[in-house]
Structures are given as C-alpha cells and as structure tokens.
Amino acid sequence: MLDPHAPVLLAWLQALPADAPSLAPATLQALHAAGARALYQAVQGGEARLYAPADADMAALRRLLPQARWLRLQPLWHRAGQAAGRPAPWHYVVATDVLPEHEADFNAWYETEHAPGLAAVPGTVQASRWLCEEAGPGSPRYHACYELAEEQAFGSPAWLAVRATDWSSRVRPHFRNTRRTMFRRVDLVPLAPPA
Numbered sequence: 001m002l003d004p005h006a007p008v009l010l011a012w013l014q015a016l017p018a019d020a021p022s023l024a025p026a027t028l029q030a031l032h033a034a035g036a037r038a039l040y041q042a043v044q045g046g047e048a049r050l051y052a053p054a055d056a057d058m059a060a061l062r063r064l065l066p067q068a069r070w071l072r073l074q075p076l077w078h079r080a081g082q083a084a085g086r087p088a089p090w091h092y093v094v095a096t097d098v099l100p101e102h103e104a105d106f107n108a109w110y111e112t113e114h115a116p117g118l119a120a121v122p123g124t125v126q127a128s129r130w131l132c133e134e135a136g137p138g139s140p141r142y143h144a145c146y147e148l149a150e151e152q153a154f155g156s157p158a159w160l161a162v163r164a165t166d167w168s169s170r171v172r173p174h175f176r177n178t179r180r181t182m183f184r185r186v187d188l189v190p191l192a193p194p195a
Helices: 025-033 058-064 100-119 157-163 166-174
Strands: 008-013 038-042 048-053 069-080 090-098 124-131 142-148 175-186
Touching: 008 058, 025 058, 048 175, 058 069, 069 100, 090 100, 100 124, 100 142, 100 157, 100 166, 166 175
Parallel strands: none
Antiparallel strands: 008 048, 008 069, 038 048, 038 175, 069 124, 090 142, 090 175, 124 142
C-alpha cells in the first residue's frame, strides 16, 4: 500500500499494451520489483493507472511502460473509511480541474463535506485527494480516489446522499476537464494459494 501522506508517481495509460486486458505475469512482477505498488484497470475501456512511491526506479518503470504518461501527485488529504482494514479491489477516481475563481470553495467542499462524507459510506476503505502541479492539457490537476471493499458502495443510497447536498450542487458546475472512472485492482504479485 502507498503512503497516503507522501508524493506518489502515477502512470496514466490510455490503454494497456497489446496483451490487454492484463499484462503478462512477468511484467507485473517486474513493475513491482521496480517499485510499483498498485495497478488498476478501468472496468470499461482500456484506461489504467499505476501508482508507485516517488522514490521508485523510474528508469525501469519507463522501460516497462514506455507508452505511459507519468505524473507526480502531491497528497492533499486522506481519511480511513468506514470499511478501513478490509481488502479494496475497487478504485473509484474523480480527476478534475476547477475554475480558478471557485478553487477555494471547491477545496473547502471536498475536504470538509464531500470526501469525509464518502469515506463514511459503508464499503469505503479509504478516501484521498491528490494534486498534480505539472498537469498539462488533458490531465486534470485534482484527483480524488476512493478505495472500495465492494463496487456496490458506489451508487448506494448513502453514496448518493453525499453527492446530493446543496454545497455539491453549487460546486459541481465549476468542474472542468472531469473524468470519473471505476477501476478494478490488478495484482502485481501472484496471490498466495489458500492454505
């Protein structure tokens, strides 16, 4: 698991290589050996996200995934969720920009109402926010990530209630360049066989 309080490297891939939907086991193990800690494949489409600590072997990671766009994410906020400690095979990401004149309100909403509310939804393992300061065109600066124990947490009545507040309605129209994606975790190392 990544340290939610330290910068991370994000490899964003529009699509996995030709052997999609999964990389060869040897490639997965090589990514892990180079420092990668989490790989997620979009439930729909070919998008993938790979996370590594900022001190990972960047040269090796670039050789293994030459088509990836690498971004450095700075931690903004983290909270354990209602289901803290449970396995989290689901990874929901909202990546967005916001109009500059609404950025302070956007950040206050995320950190005091929205993200804490979603962390408290049954099935949420953890919630975190990240900032990509060097994001270019097509790469949103803000990334909100939710680790989920079950996919049904997303879209549950409790989840939808958090999204339906007056403050949410006021902030959301100021989002720009937004991507909302549900991912499924891909194991980088083989799981131990059951005992």
